[in-house]
Amino acid sequence: MGLTNSLLLAVLLINFFTLGSARLVACIRMVALQGALLALLPPATHGLSGHALFLAAGALSFKGIFIPWLLLRAIREVRIRREVEPIIGFVPTMILGALTTAGAFLFADFLPLISEHHEGLYVPAALATMFAGFLLLITRRKAITQVLGYLMLENGIFIIGVLLSSALPLMVEAGVLLDLLVGVFVMGIVINRINREFSTINTERLSALKE
Amino acid sequence: MLLLLILFPLVIAAISLAVPWYQARSWLLPAGSALHLLLSVLLAIGHFPATGSWIGLDALSRLVLVVTSLLFFGCALYAVGYLDIRRDRGNRIMVPCLLIFLSAMTLAVSARHLGLMWMAVEATTISSAPLIYFNCNRLSIEATWKYLLICSVGIALAMLGILFIAYAALGGGSPVSLQLDTLLANATSLSRPWLHAGFIFLLVGFGTKMGLAPLHTWKPDAYGEAPGLVGALLAGGLTSVAFLAILRGVQLMTAAGDGDMARQVLLGMGLFSLMLAAIFMVRQPDIKRMLAYSSVEHMGLLAIGVGIGGPATFGAMLHLINNALTKGGLFLAAGNIQRAYDSKCISEIRGAIVTLPISGTLFLAGFLAISGSPPFGPFVSKFTLLRGIFGSDRLVVGMLVLLCLAIVFIGMGTTVLAATQGEPEQKSPLFRDRPLLYLSPLCFILLVLLLGVYIPEPLQAALHQAAALLEVQP
Numbered sequence: 184m185g186l187t188n189s190l191l192l193a194v195l196l197i198n199f200f201t202l203g204s205a206r207l208v209a210c211i212r213m214v215a216l217q218g219a220l221l222a223l224l225p226p227a228t229h230g231l232s233g234h235a236l237f238l239a240a241g242a243l244s245f246k247g248i249f250i251p252w253l254l255l256r257a258i259r260e261v262r263i264r265r266e267v268e269p270i271i272g273f274v275p276t277m278i279l280g281a282l283t284t285a286g287a288f289l290f291a292d293f294l295p296l297i298s299e300h301h302e303g304l305y306v307p308a309a310l311a312t313m314f315a316g317f318l319l320l321i322t323r324r325k326a327i328t329q330v331l332g333y334l335m336l337e338n339g340i341f342i343i344g345v346l347l348s349s350a351l352p353l354m355v356e357a358g359v360l361l362d363l364l365v366g367v368f369v370m371g372i373v374i375n376r377i378n379r380e381f382s383t384i385n386t387e388r389l390s391a392l393k394e
Numbered sequence: 395m396l397l398l399l400i401l402f403p404l405v406i407a408a409i410s411l412a413v414p415w416y417q418a419r420s421w422l423l424p425a426g427s428a429l430h431l432l433l434s435v436l437l438a439i440g441h442f443p444a445t446g447s448w449i450g451l452d453a454l455s456r457l458v459l460v461v462t463s464l465l466f467f468g469c470a471l472y473a474v475g476y477l478d479i480r481r482d483r484g485n486r487i488m489v490p491c492l493l494i495f496l497s498a499m500t501l502a503v504s505a506r507h508l509g510l511m512w513m514a515v516e517a518t519t520i521s522s523a524p525l526i527y528f529n530c531n532r533l534s535i536e537a538t539w540k541y542l543l544i545c546s547v548g549i550a551l552a553m554l555g556i557l558f559i560a561y562a563a564l565g566g567g568s569p570v571s572l573q574l575d576t577l578l579a580n581a582t583s584l585s586r587p588w589l590h591a592g593f594i595f596l597l598v599g600f601g602t603k604m605g606l607a608p609l610h611t612w613k614p615d616a617y618g619e620a621p622g623l624v625g626a627l628l629a630g631g632l633t634s635v636a637f638l639a640i641l642r643g644v645q646l647m648t649a650a651g652d653g654d655m656a657r658q659v660l661l662g663m664g665l666f667s668l669m670l671a672a673i674f675m676v677r678q679p680d681i682k683r684m685l686a687y688s689s690v691e692h693m694g695l696l697a698i699g700v701g702i703g704g705p706a707t708f709g710a711m712l713h714l715i716n717n718a719l720t721k722g723g724l725f726l727a728a729g730n731i732q733r734a735y736d737s738k739c740i741s742e743i744r745g746a747i748v749t750l751p752i753s754g755t756l757f758l759a760g761f762l763a764i765s766g767s768p769p770f771g772p773f774v775s776k777f778t779l780l781r782g783i784f785g786s787d788r789l790v791v792g793m794l795v796l797l798c799l800a801i802v803f804i805g806m807g808t809t810v811l812a813a814t815q816g817e818p819e820q821k822s823p824l825f826r827d828r829p830l831l832y833l834s835p836l837c838f839i840l841l842v843l844l845l846g847v848y849i850p851e852p853l854q855a856a857l858h859q860a861a862a863l864l865e866v867q868p
Contacts, residue, residue: 354510
């Protein structure tokens with residue numbers, strides 16, 4: 184219990200870091216670290232079973248290494264370093280993040296969880312991470328930060344998935360991780376094209392299509 | 395056999411990467427999809443056993459499988475002609491992506507495990523993104539980005555819904571599995587709050603993919619900027635697959651005894667989609683965006699049909715076939731018109747029937763069909779749907795649906811008539827009808843016409859079986 188709780192606390196802290204930082208490289212590294220920490224969660228929860236170890240290896244290599252590498256490569260090519268002028272400022276997003284985290288903890292108390300899950304931080308941490316991902320998706324203009332938001336959303340869902348790993352056979356878990364990897368790969372290509380066409384990766388430039 | 399059906403498009407996709415000749419690569423598409431169609435039909439009529447705990451076919455998936463396979467075959471044939479005139483863009487990406495897309499759709503349709511189904515639906519998103527990007531200009535980048543991001547986030551929520559359903563099993567003390575048959579068998583013991591939350595997230599997630607309002611925002615952009623044949627595949631095939639995923643949730647809720655709640659929510663979303671589409675289709679200047687809103691409208695009708703239940707469910711199943719084929723014909727014809735005028739805006743399209751006698755006529759006929767005019771198929775399915783609504787004593791819903799359909803007819807009619815009638819301004823069009831590019835839409839519209847006058851006995855039985863699956867109570 185102690186190990187999983189400290190892991191999940193670290194995950195929560197990383198949420199705040201990404202919400203408050205303007206430096207894209209640091210944000211990508213932090214989301215990578217979050218993925219790597221989450222990779223420790225299955226063995227910490229279920230012990231050193233084959234399934235848990237496989238899941239840990241998959242999450243570490245995909246969430247912790249491959250995907251961040253793809254994103255770092257994408258921003259190296261487009262030479263963008265900072266998120267400027269977010270739609271909502273960094274301090275307000277952090278405050279919103281704090282509020283949603285507090286809300287997640289309160290809300291998790293009302294959920295009809297089974298008794299083993301009442302104690303741990305799993306559910307509130309998962310909810311808070313998902314909310315933080317949503318906040319990044321909504322408040323940032325850079326395409327790359329929106330991808331980071333999507334990844335944090337997936338990380339939050341992953342925490343819930345760990346609780347239910349018996350429902351998801353290995354083949355499905357592997358497929359889900361592979362989908363995520365290929366999805367981010369395609370997003371990276373599109374970001375590259377956006378940059379080539381518009382000379383920026385600010386998504387507010389993507390507004391020609393409307394009624 | 396079913397596994398073969400999923401895997402062999404991937405093999406052909408790999409072959410297409412190795413083939414050095416342009417035309418040969420294009421022809422791999424119809425060749426592969428003809429085989430796919432043949433096998434799908436054989437599987438659907440029960441020639442091979444197709445049951446298993448991972449992949450298997452039931453009445454619902456048989457229906458969707460044959461419809462998507464048929465639609466894909468038509469689009470593949472069209473693609474040969476299309477890629478021939480788009481040699482500037484090449485087919486090295488289009489052909490393998492289309493085949494992977496076919497494989498992912500087949501897997502999504504036949505999956506008996508919710509996790510596997512999710513994985514396949516996400517794979518359809520990823521493999522169709524390069525297809526939307528085919529034209530490689532600013533607008534198609536924008537459309538692709540919106541599609542990719544909105545659908546990925548939506549699908550992530552569907553994953554959350556699936557996990558909630560697993561949690562419902564955990565909380566209810568039944569075996570924790572996402573295998574559909576296990577879930578359905580133990581549905582009554584699922585923990586209610588988690589099941590309800592799971593269904594709602596499933597609906598939001600796959601509803602995004604299906605394009606139910608208010609989650610449809612990517613749809614006009616993606617359909618508008620993608621080539622006609624991709625629009626046809628998305629509007630006819632992918633939406634049906636996403637609808638099937640939602641129907642799995644409805645099945646589960648019904649089996650747990652909460653079918654009424656699921657139907658209420660579907661009915662509400664369906665009505666909202668219908669109303670929103672009706673508003674946006676009035677004075678819509680862009681023929682492809684108009685078709686996208688028409689797709690939102692018809693997804694709304696499908697949701698309403700299942701939401702009402704009873705005979706309306708049968709109507710919705712029939713409408714799924716009609717919608718897929720008509721949308722296929724309309725998008726392919728619209729693609730031809732866009733090519734001839736180098737525009738998809740009615741300010742520049744005039745007299746399409748004169749310029750393109752076949753495609754223009756097909757576009758007009760497709761409009762008449764999709765808006766529910768007799769003797770086309772959608773008339774029958776819409777009529778069945780409405781009879782179901784009025785038969786269940788929901789007068790207000792019925793009147794609202796009728797009103798929206800009337801608005802849609804007028805709005806769509808204004809745009810379509812403006813585009814097809816009149817005298818064209820240019821005398822020498824950029825493009826003339828050619829057999830490969832009008833054969834598929836022609837066949838689709840003829841099939842829809844056939845379905846309007848005569849529904850074969852086996853199809854009727856299949857539709858009844860599919861509708862019955864959604865009514866299995868605890």
